[in-house]
Amino acid sequence: MKNRSLTEADHALLFEPSLPTAEDHTQSQHPLDPFVDGRDSRSRSGLRASPQGRFGDKALASTRGFIPPANEDSSQHDMGLDPSMRRRRDEWAERGAAKIIKEVVDPTTGELTKHVVKMGIKDFKFGEQLGDGSYSSVVLATARDSGKKYAVKVLSKEYLIRQKKVKYVTVEKLALQKLNGTKGIIRLFFTFQDEASLYFLLEYAPHGDFLALIKKHGSLNEQCARYYASQIIDAVDSLHTIGIIHRDIKPENILLDKDMKVKLTDFGTAKILPEEPSDDADGNPCFDLNARSKSFVGTAEYVSPELLNDSYTDSRCDIWAFGCILFQMVAGKPPFKASNEYLTFQKVMKIQYAFTAGFPQIIKDLVKKLLVKEPNDRLTIEQIKAHIFFQSVNFDDGSVWDDDPPEIQPYKISAEALKPLPKVSETDTTTKLANLQLAYNSHAEPTSQTSAATCQDRSVISMTAATAAFNKDYTGQLKPGHNSNAFVRSSSSSTDREKGQRKITNIHASRSSPSITTVSKGKEPRNRSADIFWSYFLKNLDEHVLLVKEVELSVQATKSLPVDIETFAPDYKNPCDVDSPTDGADKFYKRMLVITSLGRGLIFAKNSPRMRKEHEFELQFELKLNQVEKINLINDQMLQIEGPKTIFILCKDSAVLIEMWKLMNNEMRAKPKGASANLEYKMFDKFISQKIKKTKRKNQVPRVPESSRLVNGLPGSCISKAPEEGGTNVKRPASLQTRSSSNYSKLLARSTEMRKNMTRTNEK
Numbered sequence: 001m002k003n004r005s006l007t008e009a010d011h012a013l014l015f016e017p018s019l020p021t022a023e024d025h026t027q028s029q030h031p032l033d034p035f036v037d038g039r040d041s042r043s044r045s046g047l048r049a050s051p052q053g054r055f056g057d058k059a060l061a062s063t064r065g066f067i068p069p070a071n072e073d074s075s076q077h078d079m080g081l082d083p084s085m086r087r088r089r090d091e092w093a094e095r096g097a098a099k100i101i102k103e104v105v106d107p108t109t110g111e112l113t114k115h116v117v118k119m120g121i122k123d124f125k126f127g128e129q130l131g132d133g134s135y136s137s138v139v140l141a142t143a144r145d146s147g148k149k150y151a152v153k154v155l156s157k158e159y160l161i162r163q164k165k166v167k168y169v170t171v172e173k174l175a176l177q178k179l180n181g182t183k184g185i186i187r188l189f190f191t192f193q194d195e196a197s198l199y200f201l202l203e204y205a206p207h208g209d210f211l212a213l214i215k216k217h218g219s220l221n222e223q224c225a226r227y228y229a230s231q232i233i234d235a236v237d238s239l240h241t242i243g244i245i246h247r248d249i250k251p252e253n254i255l256l257d258k259d260m261k262v263k264l265t266d267f268g269t270a271k272i273l274p275e276e277p278s279d280d281a282d283g284n285p286c287f288d289l290n291a292r293s294k295s296f297v298g299t300a301e302y303v304s305p306e307l308l309n310d311s312y313t314d315s316r317c318d319i320w321a322f323g324c325i326l327f328q329m330v331a332g333k334p335p336f337k338a339s340n341e342y343l344t345f346q347k348v349m350k351i352q353y354a355f356t357a358g359f360p361q362i363i364k365d366l367v368k369k370l371l372v373k374e375p376n377d378r379l380t381i382e383q384i385k386a387h388i389f390f391q392s393v394n395f396d397d398g399s400v401w402d403d404d405p406p407e408i409q410p411y412k413i414s415a416e417a418l419k420p421l422p423k424v425s426e427t428d429t430t431t432k433l434a435n436l437q438l439a440y441n442s443h444a445e446p447t448s449q450t451s452a453a454t455c456q457d458r459s460v461i462s463m464t465a466a467t468a469a470f471n472k473d474y475t476g477q478l479k480p481g482h483n484s485n486a487f488v489r490s491s492s493s494s495t496d497r498e499k500g501q502r503k504i505t506n507i508h509a510s511r512s513s514p515s516i517t518t519v520s521k522g523k524e525p526r527n528r529s530a531d532i533f534w535s536y537f538l539k540n541l542d543e544h545v546l547l548v549k550e551v552e553l554s555v556q557a558t559k560s561l562p563v564d565i566e567t568f569a570p571d572y573k574n575p576c577d578v579d580s581p582t583d584g585a586d587k588f589y590k591r592m593l594v595i596t597s598l599g600r601g602l603i604f605a606k607n608s609p610r611m612r613k614e615h616e617f618e619l620q621f622e623l624k625l626n627q628v629e630k631i632n633l634i635n636d637q638m639l640q641i642e643g644p645k646t647i648f649i650l651c652k653d654s655a656v657l658i659e660m661w662k663l664m665n666n667e668m669r670a671k672p673k674g675a676s677a678n679l680e681y682k683m684f685d686k687f688i689s690q691k692i693k694k695t696k697r698k699n700q701v702p703r704v705p706e707s708s709r710l711v712n713g714l715p716g717s718c719i720s721k722a723p724e725e726g727g728t729n730v731k732r733p734a735s736l737q738t739r740s741s742s743n744y745s746k747l748l749a750r751s752t753e754m755r756k757n758m759t760r761t762n763e764k
């Protein structure tokens, strides 16, 4: 591409020394020691490339700017320089240096005097490369006089101009200057330049970036997640208050300082909002945080859906990114990640993500309220801070920043973490949050009073029972080797629901738990992954499960596009030996289908090598319901549906389970002998619609969205949603055939365009 000619502005920025205001530097909390004009300044123009320092890959290809070799004696360099180069170098040492106002106290008189000192490249020894960005390299630098360490961000002028990135540098500098001294933001001391490069002298964050921390430990436990999440959100709050939107918040841009505390960096794509007229009595500046901007900035995995769907962002994109990072802290991976950017965008656009097994309920609740498609429905920072996850955090007294970091530990599943949160009214989010806290408190107390272990035990029992059922050793109920398929339901229990449940449990006490308890006692589940698998379903479905059944699915016209099964069943562990995919190249079996009261269909499938690759595809499926022969209520938590294959429905809510049992039994009785598969379909369809009506009437469950109601059996769209889409109905994309003719190619074109425009990626 032809380089564009320089504009006046570019010229001013790039070729005039960058002079921070005296105010900027006298405010510095870490003033540099008095500067002594060094003799060894050298121009970097025309020097050879340093082996250990380089620009970002793109920059390297073009730059004349080099990272100065560490501790190199410049007098040796001088020998190789011709007089004109030496002259230019000396000119730049003068022109490019930063002018710093230093306040010096005379030790004898105690008098305070101000000195203007110049600082430039010659005043630092450059060391190892700390990082590599898309348009810069960051190197460690040590001040020659004080021995203090800094991180110097080096940007090649030529590259910036050629890649039209000049405005990013301007924005970064302005933003950092505005934010100087703000907690949680990396400090910019000053900038200087030479002929080839611009230099940002930044506070050094010796503990690397947050991504490295997550990677090192695999994930972070709740305590660590809370500690870092509270710092991140508080820093974002400060940014927004000052009228700056970061727009590229991601773990790589969250650094850890010497005390292992958060420092946000990389403000190159930040948006600096104009000040609005304010009627604030204190004269505080006012900014329109919801003002839309069209720039396509960010990083694929953390980019908000409104940018992809509607081509705009505002301050809520930072909240979205915060949600992604919170998820990543616990899950160890970002919620939206695919093999390429196009597919990642697709996932983001569809809010297609899944919580990992045993994801803690409280954090899950928060993440669900952050990763919301509609920015208006996303929690605000105030609401985030009021969320129960941050109940123990005081955002007002500075302790977020003063407290020492906890010992970094990875997340481990615990019964406590899986304890469901009570449901609250959906009306007012603020009230909801307040209610949530109250409800949680009042919920926690009686539980601990009655029996602290009850809640925990229940979850363990359910899980173990399910595992046992899956392992075909469910004492007294299954013959060894019985070919069973266990199906599970879960509901989030509210205080009310639990009360109801307890009542019913008493009524059916004779039929309940003993067999389950027997199983859970003394028998180690054979398959640990099965436990995780079941705990996932037991604890991660927030909706009533209306139906669980075995299904056969066929994939049409996808021969050339292997199926990404993880899209549907990311945590599927295949704990029992289920059938292999059928022989037909375009067919495979899914093992179970769960239909929930929100009209969602969740498919849990067997993985197979040919399904691993990630591709867009459309599933069309037909259902083959097993011949149901008998339905047994085994206990207050488990239904057994007998047929050629035995199905278990595990349901913690006895009321729902019993209702289901009654309904099915009635249907069974009404069913003529030798009923056809069609009739069976109808039976289940009727069951579903009756159930939906009932639950709606009783207002026990969230409203069923019009578009996701189940009419005439299972909608094709029901398998498209990941379990965590928060109840928002998302339609399946158009079929492959349709897509290839129109939508698909459009999307593809759009994605290519996006990629072109994407200024930040996670290529690093």
Ligand SMILES: Nc1ncnc2c1ncn2[C@@H]1O[C@H](COP(=O)(O)OP(=O)(O)OP(=O)(O)O)[C@@H](O)[C@H]1O
Binding pocket: 130, 131, 132, 133, 134, 135, 136, 137, 138, 151, 153, 186, 202, 203, 204, 205, 206, 208, 209, 252, 253, 255, 265, 266, 268, 760, 761, 764
């Ligand atoms: N102050 C610092 N202390 C220590 N390491 C740093 C510092 N600043 C940056 N780094 C390292 O350098 C990397 C690149 O820095 P930065 O993100 O600012 O560059 P960039 O060119 O703006 O990158 P991007 O491609 O994200 O736009 C960071 O991910 C981090 O690892």
